[in-house]
Amino acid sequence: QVQLVESGGGLVQAGGSLRLSCAASGRTFSPYAMAWFRHAPGKERELVAWVSAASGSVTYYTDSVKGRFTISRDNAKNTVYLQMNSLKPEDTAVYYCAQNRRAYSRSVDRSEYDSWGQGTQVTVSS
Numbered sequence: 001q002v003q004l005v006e007s008g009g010g011l012v013q014a015g016g017s018l019r020l021s022c023a024a025s026g027r028t029f030s031p032y033a034m035a036w037f038r039h040a041p042g043k044e045r046e047l048v049a050w051v052s053a054a055s056g057s058v059t060y061y062t063d064s065v066k067g068r069f070t071i072s073r074d075n076a077k078n079t080v081y082l083q084m085n086s087l088k089p090e091d092t093a094v095y096y097c098a099q100n101r102r103a104y105s106r107s108v109d110r111s112e113y114d115s116w117g118q119g120t121q122v123t124v125s126s
Contacts, residue, residue, distance in 0.1 A: 002026040002115035004097050009120030012087055020082040022097030022117055029078040030054050031103035035113060036082045038093035049082060053104050060108055087124045094119040
């Protein structure tokens with residue numbers, strides 16, 4: 001059974017930075033794409049960033065975070081990261097990491113992600 005544990009959330013002023021980490025266990029990490037989603041009050045859960053399996057050479061970002069957030073993975077540590085810079089109040093949400101259910105899948109559809117962390121709160125004050 002896959003377990004994902006996020007860390008690194010917190011309270012930061014607008015313009016600040018945070019680095020989220022997600023440690024995975026339970027199955028071989030490298031073959032599975034990883035993603036970060038976020039859920040803000042009153043909004044639907046949305047995909048923030050995605051990194052491909054293995055080398056992580058392919059990434060995807062939702063438009064609102066392009067140029068500010070960077071997703072990366074360290075297969076030796078079974079960990080995926082989300083570096084968040086130039087944070088804005090609208091980035092406030094609970095952030096979740098998720099693992100695709102199929103090896104080497106490139107899907108970013110939420111239904112393809114069957115393993116989720118418990119979430120970490122990110123609050124950006126104005």
